[in-house]
Amino acid sequence: MKISPRIVFMGTPEFAVPSLEKLVEAGYPVVGVVTATDKMGGRGGKQLLESPVKVAAQRLGIPVLQPKNLKDPGFQNELRALNADLQIVVAFRMLPEAVWDMPELGTFNLHGSLLPKYRGAAPINWAVIQGELETGATTFFIRHEIDTGDILQQLRIPIGENDTAGDVHDRMMHDGANLVVDTVRQIEAGDYELRKQDDTAATPAPKLNREMARIDFDRPVREVHNFVRGLSPWPAAWTLLGGEQLKVIRTRVEAARTEGAPGTVVTDGKTQLKVACQDGYLYIHELQLAGRKRMAVEEFLRGVDVAEGTVLG
Template structure:
């Protein structure tokens, strides 16, 4: 089939690569315009653009599809199918109507749970035991289209959003190819979403990174794992920002005020609103990520109250 691909971040790369390697023809890759990135704020191409150019696929980067010319340019490609993976632009009905078989999307959750911008992070932060990928039809309402295929993925007790992101990207690519083949052979069965089960995965905000030690150790651990690798959980220690990359819930009660570092431990154990949390990997501004024991050796902090 003639396919137009639309995606932007790293999450979309495995799916595009899978389509490139398949018998199907990717006639164009749509991605967001180059954006300033890094300390120098240099204009940087998206991961999807980099892969498409390497593979010799024409790239289109419209700001949006409000202009008739942008819609017509897509129509001129005469795609049979449009595959969308974390593209970042809303597709108007005029675009959705162009491909013969419509537009389908790779979404990183088991819909209807976690519609929206940050489904992977929200699943970890909520303590879900599993998530997955849903291939669905694209409709005007956010992530509300009929489901075409699902694949489950467990969330372990130490799974981070970063790890889950990479796993779901690969699972999504495999699932998408199966769906494309089923569309081609006419064997696909669509299933409507149950609107009563919908939850929304709101976009992550930097201010969410601050840890509230009055929460339980379990809640804080989920948050730390959910915010790895962005924006990364943080607190303060002796007036300095301390980023927390990894943690572990301990099976013992807290014996001090929330945020207090255990003065009797050789490890970086912190009292919370319910239980103790061991900080396994932390980072000071300008420093490297180090384990909690090494941090205590270099920065004596026993008895210090984090976040105060």
């Protein structure tokens, strides 16, 4: 009788939850989950926030470990006591060698790109920002340098011309979960071939922040559009309207001869708001003014008077 490998799952955000759920649905014994520590948040910072993976693990009846320090000997002893054959990492943090080298079958990670492209913390975002027509997901065995281990499996995911990073994230969250289960099946059967990454083809995907998200309209309109959708929904590309921060969430492109300087607004004051770029107009469909909710452009224009010829920046 074949005995399935004992698995420890490591992850924190919503992106990782379908992978955990599908492993359990497939009948694999997930003997423990490692996730981020709880934190205080919400209105006034008075609400205890648990990670989505912790909530899912408790619902599934799986023991949860929440170490502050992955190098802590006490945590490592607890992890070792779970006697895992295989560890799986989906959207967690860097592991020390003592952790990733612990199980007999190794530790593999699900990464949101077609490695070696877009190594780093924000692979989905940067693929969209760079105007890629497709991206994908990769499972690979963890080694010392981040996102450099030998590849187990990959799948390709198309990127539509108006897809946001959030759209791609939501598709990859489920397609990647299936890839995780398929990878476990291959490891369980011992039926896989590892492929080394070509470091010369590697591209970076550094962490995002709000400071880098300011829109420069003095660029080709397609580049501006890609920038906006690559930063949507977070941290959200932004500009200034009358000195207030205006987040731009969804856009589309019109290639046309423009009038006025880059950043100049053309609007009917009711349903249409577009902004001049170098070689066309950026139509804004969804946006958010500081202190207000996100809304469609029609709702926004009902409450905010944006004059024709206003310059955003």
